[in-house]
Amino acid sequence: MYSLRNKTIKVIVAGVPNSGKSTLVGGLSGAFIRTANYPGTTVSINEVSYSVKGTRVIMKDLPGTYSLKADMIDEAVAAKELLLGDYDAIIVVGSALSPEQTLYLLIQVLELSKPTILALNMMDLAMKKGIRYDIDGLEKVLGIHVIPTVAVKGYGLRDIKNMVLKAHEIELGNAKLVNYDRLEKYIDALVNNFKISRGLAVEILSGNPITRDLINDGIRQIIENARKEIPNIDNYVTEMRWKTVKLLVNKFVIKSAKVAISKYDELFLNPKYGPLLSLLILFAIAETIFLALEPLVDLLSTALGSLPVSSLVEYYVGNDILRSLLLDGVWNGLATLIDFIPYVFGVAFLIAFIEDSGLITRISFPIERWLRRIGIPSRGLIYLIAGSGCNIPAITATRAMPSTRDRVLTALMIPYIPCTARFVIISLIAAAVIPHLMGLIVVLPYAVALIGVIMISNTAKIRLRFIGKGVPYAYELPPLTIPLYKSFIKKVWYYTYEFILRAGVLIIVFIIVMWLLSITGPSGIIGPSALKNPVLLKRTWLGIVGSAMSPLLSPIGIPWQVSASLVYGYIFKEVVLSTLALLYGVEEGGLAYAIKSFITLPSAVALIVFVTFYSPCIATFITESRIVGVKLTIINTILQFILALTLAYIAYYLALFMVIAL
Ligand SMILES: Nc1nc2c(ncn2[C@@H]2O[C@H](COP(=O)(O)OP(=O)(O)OP(=O)(O)O)[C@@H](O)[C@H]2O)c(=O)[nH]1
Numbered sequence: 001m002y003s004l005r006n007k008t009i010k011v012i013v014a015g016v017p018n019s020g021k022s023t024l025v026g027g028l029s030g031a032f033i034r035t036a037n038y039p040g041t042t043v044s045i046n047e048v049s050y051s052v053k054g055t056r057v058i059m060k061d062l063p064g065t066y067s068l069k070a071d072m073i074d075e076a077v078a079a080k081e082l083l084l085g086d087y088d089a090i091i092v093v094g095s096a097l098s099p100e101q102t103l104y105l106l107i108q109v110l111e112l113s114k115p116t117i118l119a120l121n122m123m124d125l126a127m128k129k130g131i132r133y134d135i136d137g138l139e140k141v142l143g144i145h146v147i148p149t150v151a152v153k154g155y156g157l158r159d160i161k162n163m164v165l166k167a168h169e170i171e172l173g174n175a176k177l178v179n180y181d182r183l184e185k186y187i188d189a190l191v192n193n194f195k196i197s198r199g200l201a202v203e204i205l206s207g208n209p210i211t212r213d214l215i216n217d218g219i220r221q222i223i224e225n226a227r228k229e230i231p232n233i234d235n236y237v238t239e240m241r242w243k244t245v246k247l248l249v250n251k252f253v254i255k256s257a258k259v260a261i262s263k264y265d266e267l268f269l270n271p272k273y274g275p276l277l278s279l280l281i282l283f284a285i286a287e288t289i290f291l292a293l294e295p296l297v298d299l300l301s302t303a304l305g306s307l308p309v310s311s312l313v314e315y316y317v318g319n320d321i322l323r324s325l326l327l328d329g330v331w332n333g334l335a336t337l338i339d340f341i342p343y344v345f346g347v348a349f350l351i352a353f354i355e356d357s358g359l360i361t362r363i364s365f366p367i368e369r370w371l372r373r374i375g376i377p378s379r380g381l382i383y384l385i386a387g388s389g390c391n392i393p394a395i396t397a398t399r400a401m402p403s404t405r406d407r408v409l410t411a412l413m414i415p416y417i418p419c420t421a422r423f424v425i426i427s428l429i430a431a432a433v434i435p436h437l438m439g440l441i442v443v444l445p446y447a448v449a450l451i452g453v454i455m456i457s458n459t460a461k462i463r464l465r466f467i468g469k470g471v472p473y474a475y476e477l478p479p480l481t482i483p484l485y486k487s488f489i490k491k492v493w494y495y496t497y498e499f500i501l502r503a504g505v506l507i508i509v510f511i512i513v514m515w516l517l518s519i520t521g522p523s524g525i526i527g528p529s530a531l532k533n534p535v536l537l538k539r540t541w542l543g544i545v546g547s548a549m550s551p552l553l554s555p556i557g558i559p560w561q562v563s564a565s566l567v568y569g570y571i572f573k574e575v576v577l578s579t580l581a582l583l584y585g586v587e588e589g590g591l592a593y594a595i596k597s598f599i600t601l602p603s604a605v606a607l608i609v610f611v612t613f614y615s616p617c618i619a620t621f622i623t624e625s626r627i628v629g630v631k632l633t634i635i636n637t638i639l640q641f642i643l644a645l646t647l648a649y650i651a652y653y654l655a656l657f658m659v660i661a662l
């Protein structure tokens with residue numbers, strides 16, 4: 001029997017996706033855990049701990065799972081912890097909106113014979129929808145406490161908190177709710193001979209991969225005997241469980257009439273107008289990002305520019321190199337980071353809004369079929385569109401995607417989308433060389449990006465199969481709401497903060513390293529004057545790498561100055577133009593004129609194609625590697641480069657051909 005030896009209690013919190021687990025754990029512990037209004041927010045186990053009256057409670061917030069046998073890797077994490085983990089009690093967080101799924105998971109958990117509580121969450125929404133529960137009846141038949149909760153408002157949490165402290169008094173519940181009939185004798189054989197829980201026995205028999213390591217000869221014999229009698233045990237078990245769930249729902253859940261789909265949802269689900277509405281909203285989002293961010297960024301740059309930093313440093317610091325380190329290294333890095341923040345914040349705000357309002361499923365639902373055909377995960381499009389504002393928060397936000405496979409795939413695709421900074425470069429080239437074809441630059445980069453996205457998704461898909469399945473097609477619609485004030489702000493803050501804290505420090509470090517590489521070369525220290533002198537700059541490490549890129553681009557008429565400044569684009573796309581101005585020895589205002597006299601029309605088209613996605617900037621690189629890992633990020637970056645180069649060559653010869661033909 002369970003006994004409380006020391007004063008530490010380990011609790012795991014499990015439940016179907018999007019039921020409010022993280023909100024509940026946050027409410028109990030006071031810690032902030034990322035939450036979102038759609039399934040799949042917690043993709044690894046979050047652990048928090050708190051102390052009450054000398055008792056330490058360690059709480060594990062599991063990813064959402066529908067059963068103990070999992071298709072998606074995140075679900076498997078939860079299932080494994082439930083089946084094999086070491087803990088004292090389980091809190092199952094159910095969604096009162098989906099009684100079937102909640103009970104389907106719960107009856108499996110009860111078979112584990114561990115102290116269990118059911119938190120029936122989202123009670124507020126269930127009541128609005130007319131779903132009611134016979135709580136007393138449920139408690140009796142389940143044999144455990146059922147606590148109605150509204151986790152966002154903290155309702156019901158105090159009861160749970162108190163119960164957890166007396167974990168040894170929590171009931172184990174009715175492990176035999178499901179009658180497996182012909183399978184029972186095999187279950188008993190496993191339970192009695194190997195001293196395992198009924199739940200584990202059923203999972204072993206139905207071939208749950210998580211239990212594979214536990215199987216010895218004795219167990220294998222029992223499985224084989226069972227298979228002779230029931231060939232497809234997995235199906236059989238599922239069927240028996242659903243039968244029980246239906247009985248329970250019929251008896252204890254009262255759904256008033258038919259739940260009406262809201263007016264708006266009817267529009268989204270309409271086969272004709274749904275896709276149109278979705279595309280309109282997507283367009284509006286992209287527009288908002290572009291329009292709202294630009295003045296913000298301008299304002300900030302002006303503000304930063306008006307700070308007397310350089311005159312202060314020049315006044316107080318005598319040493320040449322130290323002065324340059326402070327100005328061109330540290331301050332430049334800091335200013336770069338600050339310049340990024342409006343983008344990150346703006347995009348974070350929009351993403352959080354779309355996620356938390358429940359719009360995300362509605363927008364992707366109608367166009368899901370089209371997206372799948374070209375290999376984009378159903379929810380991926382939102383992040384790809386957001387990425388056209390700034391890649392970084394878009395990649396950070398993919399964390400919230402339900403399946404690891406979809407998440408990795410989307411994070412790999414985003415860097416192919418031209419962000420605002422890349423657009424500035426593209427527009428300048430276009431305005432200088434092909435002003436009569438300005439319309440082209442609105443379409444061309446996206447067309448090119450789409451090719452990139454489709455190619456990467458189809459290449460990566462093959463490699464990513466081992467990560468598990470994508471999200472199944474039919475997904476339930478989460479409720480449409482105005483995002484709850486506090487958790488929404490927390491989330492926007494989280495996305496922005498995540499960037500500043502994790503990527504920010506690295507960005508500054510990298511810019512300082514780049515600074516070092518641009519004032520030193522094989523011949524030793526060249527000095528800060530290299531930053532202002534193209535001839536000297538060519539002898540620095542950075543200049544050498546820049547020139548190394550030039551043979552790749554010179555066959556299509558791109559001068560070395562342009563290639564060299566594109567190398568700077570790895571750090572930060574905004575500096576490409578200032579470097580270019582430096583290399584041509586002109587003011588930034590005169591740049592268009594300089595470019596015009598050095599670059600022909602076909603080369604300009606090639607350049608636009610190349611700049612569209614030849615590389616992510618360093619901040620994107622860092623963010624990407626945090627989601628998909630360093631190895632995949634490097635491979636993706638190399639692929640991006642090769643693809644950009646190939647398409648640039650194709651574009652060059654196409655344009656050349658057209659120029660000649662006309
Ligand atoms: N109306 C209402 N909303 C809730 C309640 N509990 C949580 N939410 C909201 O539901 C959404 C999902 O909550 P999460 O805590 O992220 O759910 P989760 O179970 O951790 O989700 P996954 O980790 O993705 O499985 C968030 O937008 C919450 O603010 C509730 O009782 N009522």
Ligand SMILES: [Mg+2]
Pocket residue numbers: 021022023034035041042061062063064
């Ligand atoms: Mg969660």
